[in-house]
Amino acid sequence: MVSSIIISPAMTPAETVSHPTFRDISVDVLRGLAIAIMIGANLIPYALAPPVPFWLRLVSSVAAPLFIFISGMMVALSCSNRKRTLRYFLIRAGFVLLIAALLDIGVRGFAPFVNVDVLYLIGISLPIAWLFLTLGTRARTLVIASILIATPVLQSLAGYGALPLQLQVLPFLPGTALPAPVTMIHQWLVDGWFPLFPWIALSLLGAHAGTLRWKEGRIISFSSRKITRPAAVMFIIGGLFWYLWPGSELIRYGYVELFYPPTLEFMLAVTGLIFCLFAIMDYLVEEGFRSDMLKAMGECSLAIYILHILIIELLIEPLDLSIPLPFFLTGYLLLLAGMILTAYFIRHIRGILVNPSFIIRTLIGG
Numbered sequence: 001m002v003s004s005i006i007i008s009p010a011m012t013p014a015e016t017v018s019h020p021t022f023r024d025i026s027v028d029v030l031r032g033l034a035i036a037i038m039i040g041a042n043l044i045p046y047a048l049a050p051p052v053p054f055w056l057r058l059v060s061s062v063a064a065p066l067f068i069f070i071s072g073m074m075v076a077l078s079c080s081n082r083k084r085t086l087r088y089f090l091i092r093a094g095f096v097l098l099i100a101a102l103l104d105i106g107v108r109g110f111a112p113f114v115n116v117d118v119l120y121l122i123g124i125s126l127p128i129a130w131l132f133l134t135l136g137t138r139a140r141t142l143v144i145a146s147i148l149i150a151t152p153v154l155q156s157l158a159g160y161g162a163l164p165l166q167l168q169v170l171p172f173l174p175g176t177a178l179p180a181p182v183t184m185i186h187q188w189l190v191d192g193w194f195p196l197f198p199w200i201a202l203s204l205l206g207a208h209a210g211t212l213r214w215k216e217g218r219i220i221s222f223s224s225r226k227i228t229r230p231a232a233v234m235f236i237i238g239g240l241f242w243y244l245w246p247g248s249e250l251i252r253y254g255y256v257e258l259f260y261p262p263t264l265e266f267m268l269a270v271t272g273l274i275f276c277l278f279a280i281m282d283y284l285v286e287e288g289f290r291s292d293m294l295k296a297m298g299e300c301s302l303a304i305y306i307l308h309i310l311i312i313e314l315l316i317e318p319l320d321l322s323i324p325l326p327f328f329l330t331g332y333l334l335l336l337a338g339m340i341l342t343a344y345f346i347r348h349i350r351g352i353l354v355n356p357s358f359i360i361r362t363l364i365g366g
Contacts, residue, residue, distance in 0.1 A: 024077075024219050025290070026281040031070050031301050032294030032343075033277075037063035039308045039339060040332045045254025046312055047331060049322040052256045056325075057249075061257040064118055064194065065202055065270045066277070067301070071122045072203035075129040076210025081217070089127040095362055096123035099306065107313045111167040114184055116192030119305075124196070125203040132204045133211065140208050144201045148264055151198040160191045160261045163252055191261065193252075198262055205271065223282040227275060235272025241265040296343035300365040303346055304339050311335065 041060035044052060078084040100119035101112035113120070132140060165179065165187055189195055213220050222228075242265035250260040259266050297304050323331070346364050353360065 024213075025285050025295060026219075026222075026278060027070060027073065028295045028298035029285075029291050030066060030277055030281055030298070032291070032296065032298030034063045034066040034070065035297050035301050035304050035308075035339075036294060036336055038067065038305070039336055041255070041257060042308065042312055043316070043328075043332055043335065044256055046317045046319075047321040047323055048328040049324055052251075053325065057256045057258055061259055061266075062270065062273065064257065064259075066274055067118065068121065068125075068194070068199060068202045069206035069209070069271075069274050072125065072129050072206025072208075073210035073213065075126060075207045076133060077214050079130065079133055080211070080214045084130075086127060086130050089130045091358070092362060093123045093126040095359065096126070096302075099302075103306070103309055105169055107310060109169050111169055114179065114187055114192075115164040115166050116188050116194055116196075118194050120192075121194040121196070121199050122203070125200050128200065129204055129207040133207055137208075140204070144204055144208075147196075147201040147204075148198050148267060151262070151267075152264060154190050154197050155261055158186060158190045160248075162250055164192050166253070198264070198267055202267070202271070209275075221282040221286065222275065222278040223280075223286065228279045231272050231275030231279060233272070235269060235276055238265060238268030238270070238272050242269045293340045293343075296347055297340060300343055300346045300350070300363075302365070303363050304343060306363075307342060308335070308339055311338075 037059060040056075041063055044056070044060065075089065078088070096119055097113075100117060100123060103119070104110040104112040104114075104117070132143060135143065165183065167179065187195065189197055213222065242263065245263065245265055246258070247261055247263040247266065249258045252260050259270075350356075350364050356364075
């Protein structure tokens with residue numbers, strides 16, 4: 001049932017949104033929204049006094065899935081518009097993984113390639129998504145359904161730890177052995193922060209959705225009934241099942257998102273929500289809505305992601321804050337305002353650069 005809802009010929013959209021340039025406003029705004037929510041979610045463990053209200057946990061749980069889904073969509077866009085090859089995505093994946101490793105080593109002080117943060121997932125999913133798009137629709141459906149079905153089986157057989165493995169870098173410098181390969185594989189597949197099962201399914205679904213959205217230089221709206229109806233049904237049914245069987249909803253090292261562990265019920269609900277968000281945003285764009293602040297952040301999402309991690313880990317964590325919700329929200333809005341101003345500055349820089357390098361384009365968008 002899940003797979004038939006996720007990928008179906010009946011979901012092929014039919015309406016076109018026209019823009020003066022091929023910049024998908026809805027994608028940029030929603031990616032900016034994901035980053036805006038993610039900033040708050042990542043700030044919670046270092047600033048907010050417990051207990052965290054449920055509504056904040058719920059909102060925080062939207063950011064990463066939306067970000068992962070859109071990252072998969074961009075693979076389809078690069079293949080469609082720029083005819084990118086597997087080699088390009090392997091290089092891009094290596095660069096994203098390098099950034100993830102450097103953040104772990106230099107900022108968090110952790111051994112890299114162990115706990116599978118969101119950048120690790122996105123990095124490894126890029127070439128896999130390219131290979132995925134070489135398959136037909138039926139094969140894509142089978143791949144996504146297999147990943148989703150295998151997830152609860154792996155979680156049951158291998159176990160889902162309450163806390164992901166986080167190893168400090170310094171103890172390993174004198175020569176102490178790294179964890180056994182099977183332990184690291186377990187993190188990558190089952191119970192790291194964003195294990196491949198089931199999160200890569202969301203990236204692959206995003207890649208498939210991208211093939212429906214961008215065709216022959218056109219942006220196809222998701223606000224048609226062929227999208228909104230199954231998306232709404234998926235969201236309602238998934239939300240109901242998730243309410244009845246929410247899973248453990250663990251808090252890991254202060255991170256309060258409700259997808260620890262990620263259950264099939266949650267994945268169904270959040271997938272429906274993502275398509276509903278696209279439908280709503282496409283409708284608003286057709287009506288002339290523009291959220292330029294979110295759009296600016298969405299255009300340079302990787303740079304904003306890196307910068308906010310640096311600020312939180314290096315400047316806010318040492319303060320050892322534990323402040324009430326109103327003060328937390330005020331501080332969050334101030335941090336968000338700083339990220340928006342940075343995004344506008346990056347947009348200005350991007351506009352005056354001539355033939356920027358691959359690294360610069362990847363970091364600041366383009």
